[in-house]
Amino acid sequence: MKSSIYLFMICGIFFAGTGVVYGFFTEFTELLGFPALLLLGGMSLMIGVYLWLTDRRVGRQPQDSEHAEISDADADYGFFSPWSWWPIACAGAAAVAFYGIAMGWWIVPFGAVLGLVALVGLAFEHDRGDHAH
Structure with missing residues (x-):
């Protein structure tokens, strides 16, 4: 540091x-x-x-430290689901919103609604179904 x-x-x-x-x-x-x-x-x-x-x-x-190993700085970065499709939905919603900024402002609310649905799905994907905690 x-x-x-x-x-x-x-x-x-x-x-x-x-x-x-x-x-x-x-x-x-x-x-x-x-x-x-x-x-x-x-x-x-x-x-x-x-x-x-x-x-x-x-x-x-x-x-x-000059004598430290790479694993000494290894920390827990959190839990990520490799099988989750919600990040792709978030990226798609962002793409629709940015497309709306470039092509017409009337498209932005559709991207915002899709983004809200995708974020809620991403936040609550572990609260139900097979992977509920």
Whole structure:
């Protein structure tokens, strides 16, 4: 985690400094690049500070040790159903909604309704049938 902290802090300082220099070269008349670079630097610093605070709270991570194995950082990522069809329904509903944004706004509500049905099905697929807990 230490290398990530250093990376984000250095990027934040670099982009903030680059934004100020860019502002001076454009005499602060170009109002897209200057604020964008400052915001990019600020967001990088925010991530760096978050990682630093998390590192202080959690302590030494396996990725900080040169002698750690890959399995030392292995964690439980949750339970996923390999037989579930609901993720495909969610992707189809998102495709319909984004198609509606591109082609006509009247299609978006159909995608939203399909997405709501797919999300409810995905959330409650283990509450009934053969796989109920």
